[in-house]
Amino acid sequence: MTTFQTPDLFQPRDSRLTVLSFGGGQDSTALLELYINDAGFRERYAPRDFMVVMSDTGDEYPETYSHVEETRLRCLAKGIEFHFLTADMGFHSESWQSLKHFYRTKGTIGSKAYPKTCTDRLKIQPIYRFLEQWLSDRYGVSCNRKKGIREFAATHGKINVMLGIAKGEERRVAAPDTNPNRWYRESILNLYPLIDLGMDRAACQQFISSLGRAVPPPSNCRSCPWLSLEELKYLRRFEPAHLNEWIALEAAKIEKHRHKESVIVTSKSGPQVVNRNYGVFGLDLLPKKIEEATAKFLSWSDEQIKQYRMSHGHCVATAY
Secondary structure, eight states: OOOOOOOOTTSOSSOSEEEEEOOSSHHHHHHHHHHHHOHHHHHHHOSSEEEEEEEOOSOOOHHHHHHHHHHHHHHHHHTOEEEEEOGGGSOSOSSOSSHHHHHHHHTOOOOTTSOOOHHIIIIIHHHHHHHHHHHHHHHOOOOSTTHHHHHHHHHHOOEEEEOOOOTTOGGGOOOGGGOSOHHHHHHEEEEOHHHHTTOOHHHHHHHHHHTTOOOOOOOOOTTOTTOOHHHHHHHHHHOHHHHHHHHHHHHHHHHHTGGGGSEEEEETTEEEEEOOOOBTBBTBOHHHHHHHHHHHTTTOOHHHHHHHHHHOOTTOSOOO
């Protein structure tokens, strides 16, 4: 038998606010251009208040920072609110001012062997701290540990958060009811327009190009342990100073944690001594992986390396 849920008569039918979580790359740029150029898109996904916000990781490529500034100016010309949250604005935590700031102050390094927390600490958390402050300033709600976000949602409907996840990346979509935070479950509705519209990475690039606009590179942290050997080769050829600094940070972490190189663990086969002093790629340290990347892609031209980076990216699941 079919059952029907009684509607909440006090819950607004339409959301007052849509926020584009801007990453500075191709997918979120395509979403912004869809909003600017397509009235039907605006009516469907952001019919009322609209805002663009991005949180700085402190570790983006120079081309990404240039694109962010161009985007700020484009939004200004179109009358769209654009907010780029840098660490000096107070929305980043004291420990996570930037990716490399965390590595330096904590004597650690991002590694494939560790849980991935950087996206949450550097991108997601600062955005929602800012959002509550913005809602307090704009609508007069509270600003206290997400109470204001819940107040706004209760009065004006859930906040639509538009995310640049493309077709082919459906596995990155999380079910709303799995978020551990009650305020989030009650206040936020994630939108995935690129999946709805069937737009993958190549389609986003083609759409941006069709408007006569330059296609930005993927937005990925330079010091990310999930980058590919091809991207490591890119750093070696085009960002050597950054790569050398990353190598030094890894070396400092390894030296600090020498005591973890002979850890006794117990398994079904009995106690054994293992090395738990991990670097970026685990026990294979950056110099070794750089040698591997150099040998594997020795014949690649500058153009091949640049084209790979434009069509891939370690923070996304689609490529062409």
